[in-house]
Amino acid sequence: MVTKEGRSSAESNEVTEESKISDTGNGKALLTRQNASPGYWLCVLLPIAFISNFVHGKRCSELDSTQPILAIAAIGMSIENFCLFGFMFRKTDLPRKILIAFVPGLFTTLLYKILLQQFWKYSLLLGFATTFCYQNTYIRILRGLPGCFSYGEAAVLIQGLILFLLNVILKIPDILSQNKNRSDFAELNVIMMVALTHLLGVCWLLAVAKIFRKPSFFYTLMFLLLIAVTCVPVTNPIPIIVMVNFILKDKVRLKIICLYMILVVLTVLTVWWQSGIEEKASTRVRKIFHIFIALVYVPGIIYQCSFLYIATGVAFSIFTVIELIRICNIPPLALATRKAFATFSDEKDSGLLALTPFCLLIGCSIPIWISPCPCGDTIYTKDIPRILPLLSGILTIGFGDTAASVIGSKFGRIKWRGTKKSLEGTLSYIAVIMLAIMSLNYLGFVIMTPLKWCIAVMAVLTTSLVEAHTDQIDNLTLPIIFYTIMNIS
Numbered sequence: 001m002v003t004k005e006g007r008s009s010a011e012s013n014e015v016t017e018e019s020k021i022s023d024t025g026n027g028k029a030l031l032t033r034q035n036a037s038p039g040y041w042l043c044v045l046l047p048i049a050f051i052s053n054f055v056h057g058k059r060c061s062e063l064d065s066t067q068p069i070l071a072i073a074a075i076g077m078s079i080e081n082f083c084l085f086g087f088m089f090r091k092t093d094l095p096r097k098i099l100i101a102f103v104p105g106l107f108t109t110l111l112y113k114i115l116l117q118q119f120w121k122y123s124l125l126l127g128f129a130t131t132f133c134y135q136n137t138y139i140r141i142l143r144g145l146p147g148c149f150s151y152g153e154a155a156v157l158i159q160g161l162i163l164f165l166l167n168v169i170l171k172i173p174d175i176l177s178q179n180k181n182r183s184d185f186a187e188l189n190v191i192m193m194v195a196l197t198h199l200l201g202v203c204w205l206l207a208v209a210k211i212f213r214k215p216s217f218f219y220t221l222m223f224l225l226l227i228a229v230t231c232v233p234v235t236n237p238i239p240i241i242v243m244v245n246f247i248l249k250d251k252v253r254l255k256i257i258c259l260y261m262i263l264v265v266l267t268v269l270t271v272w273w274q275s276g277i278e279e280k281a282s283t284r285v286r287k288i289f290h291i292f293i294a295l296v297y298v299p300g301i302i303y304q305c306s307f308l309y310i311a312t313g314v315a316f317s318i319f320t321v322i323e324l325i326r327i328c329n330i331p332p333l334a335l336a337t338r339k340a341f342a343t344f345s346d347e348k349d350s351g352l353l354a355l356t357p358f359c360l361l362i363g364c365s366i367p368i369w370i371s372p373c374p375c376g377d378t379i380y381t382k383d384i385p386r387i388l389p390l391l392s393g394i395l396t397i398g399f400g401d402t403a404a405s406v407i408g409s410k411f412g413r414i415k416w417r418g419t420k421k422s423l424e425g426t427l428s429y430i431a432v433i434m435l436a437i438m439s440l441n442y443l444g445f446v447i448m449t450p451l452k453w454c455i456a457v458m459a460v461l462t463t464s465l466v467e468a469h470t471d472q473i474d475n476l477t478l479p480i481i482f483y484t485i486m487n488i489s
Helices: 004-018 040-057 067-088 094-116 120-144 151-170 172-177 184-208 215-231 239-248 251-276 288-303 305-328 334-344 355-370 392-411 423-443 450-469 474-486
Strands: none
Touching: 040 067, 040 151, 040 355, 040 474, 067 094, 067 120, 067 151, 094 120, 120 151, 151 172, 151 184, 151 355, 151 474, 172 184, 184 215, 184 239, 184 305, 215 239, 215 305, 239 251, 239 305, 251 288, 251 305, 251 334, 288 305, 288 355, 288 392, 305 334, 305 355, 355 392, 355 474, 392 423, 392 450, 392 474, 423 450, 450 474
């Protein structure tokens, strides 16, 4: 723990240090989020989470063959981060910089060769392509979006982006094959991957060609994106028909959709009401969205995992389009989105991006996205209760963080040293999550053995301390930490 004076001094040193970063490419400085520490430790979260998948991987009937490749890629990108941090803040000569730049690619190549027994050419291509693309993307995004992320937050998000693209590339043969024997989840996975790849291409196009930011071009581009997502023949029949058939074949799924539509209406009404009173939303008002998202994910994971999986992709796409409208100032919706952003933004939304809502969605979804078999038959098997790790985002953000914020802001008296967080908030975080796990156990959705209780308590205590002391975006960090620890069980 550090004092406020010590933290202020550290922040001043960080600002001074940032001003020295000018040798990473074209001389532009990398400016990180204000009032946040660098968060270097975040760059190991995704690699450790992928490694933890192998604890239960052999018991998963749908273990994806790309998982080992993605895990090694994540390790390589983490090493790339540490090497990048090493030469950004120290004066090093050109030969050492070249050596450091090649170390992550070489190490990743060796992992592919030794652990996966890949050919040398394939290992070299995969190892160096992954690390070089990651390094280039990392620096470009930090420069292009100054003040949006800490170094660690950028690492997690960009690692996820590169892993997604690598996963798409590895699955191109499966996508093109249009295998009729694919399960419903496999079909939905293909649709989501292709749709998000198209969306990523649109974002890149808007970044490099300003002409597409004009309203007529922008909405034409969005229309073409919608046609591509729904009608490109990556499945047989086309995606829109696959989706309609999937939705209509299950009455429970239709009830879940009705629930989701009600929650969407309530969300819009909440934003409209708070924007109308022209006051900054308080912490307790913002936590309403945490409750809404909990009502989406809990029944979705328990009863309709495959549908929730594709719904997260749809929600992410809608969030991205709305954010593009706000950033590019596209009428007629730009004014409303800017007003909503000004009303609900907090101190962590210091840059161009509305980072908090994105990280809320990503944090709740990431356990489903990175799990090797999130919606296979084993999720409902009593011997392998996978529901608890998949609920990591909801337990930590929807329940724990909401309780800590509401109770802490209203009743918090004893403050953790050097932070604004209170002991009362931390205790409520622990109590609410443990109560939620006890309820799941009582209702039979998970079977908790003494060992699993010990691991669950370890996960809750660890994330509660992180929530109390970190100045990084907890919507992003807490779910990954909880998921990793729960995978041990």
